[in-house]
Amino acid sequence: MLGRVNHIAIAVPDLSVAAASYRDTLGARISQPQALPEHGVTVVFVELDNTKIELLEPLGDDSPIRSFLEKNPSGGMHHICYEVQDILASRDQLSQAGARVLGSGEPKIGAHGKPVLFLHPKDFQGTLIELEQV
Numbered sequence: 001m002l003g004r005v006n007h008i009a010i011a012v013p014d015l016s017v018a019a020a021s022y023r024d025t026l027g028a029r030i031s032q033p034q035a036l037p038e039h040g041v042t043v044v045f046v047e048l049d050n051t052k053i054e055l056l057e058p059l060g061d062d063s064p065i066r067s068f069l070e071k072n073p074s075g076g077m078h079h080i081c082y083e084v085q086d087i088l089a090s091r092d093q094l095s096q097a098g099a100r101v102l103g104s105g106e107p108k109i110g111a112h113g114k115p116v117l118f119l120h121p122k123d124f125q126g127t128l129i130e131l132e133q134v
């Protein structure tokens with residue numbers, strides 16, 4: 001089912017500080033900030049040769065990363081995103097296997113304009129998984 005790693009996400013308390021750290025200290029190429037109110041986050045992508053790092057800052061009171069940042073105030077690795085060919089087939093296969101698909105279970109459009117879904121971290125070795133259809 002799984003294809004390439006599309007991105008690894010890091011939740012951060014201050015996006016401008018984190019972006020400057022990747023740009024100025026690590027010398028990485030970074031994207032402009034993108035506010036995604038429907039996901040409750042603002043994102044910056046760090047572009048690497050083999051994948052991307054997604055820096056996430058909470059947006060709005062109901063941000064899904066707010067509780068994570070309360071537990072990890074200086075930030076931390078938040079999720080890993082795998083590419084899949086058919087997100088609805090993957091969702092149905094995973095649900096049948098007992099994995100919890102988060103939210104309504106219907107894909108939302110993610111930061112790359114493609115459908116995404118999330119799987120509960122307690123079902124996958126304590127790691128929140130995002131699936132993105134490519």
Ligand SMILES: CC[C@@H](C(=O)O)C(=O)SCCNC(=O)CCNC(=O)[C@H](O)C(C)(C)COP(=O)(O)OP(=O)(O)OC[C@H]1O[C@@H](n2cnc3c(N)ncnc32)[C@H](O)[C@@H]1OP(=O)(O)O
Pocket residue numbers: 009036039041043054056064065067068077078079081102103109110111112116118120121122126127128130
């Ligand atoms: C930019 C758009 C998109 C993209 O295209 O890339 C994105 O990436 S959006 C990214 C943000 N969106 C999401 O994360 C959506 C899915 N997430 C959720 O639905 C929730 O965050 C959650 C995973 C259900 C957790 O919700 P929360 O309110 O934090 O619940 P709890 O605090 O009660 O946590 C329950 C339990 O799970 C542990 N946990 C929470 N988050 C993570 C995590 N990221 N990685 C590992 N474990 C996590 C948490 O510690 C609790 O454990 P216990 O304390 O042992 O009970």
Ligand SMILES: [Co+2]
Pocket residue numbers: 007009054079081130
């Ligand atoms: Co993501």
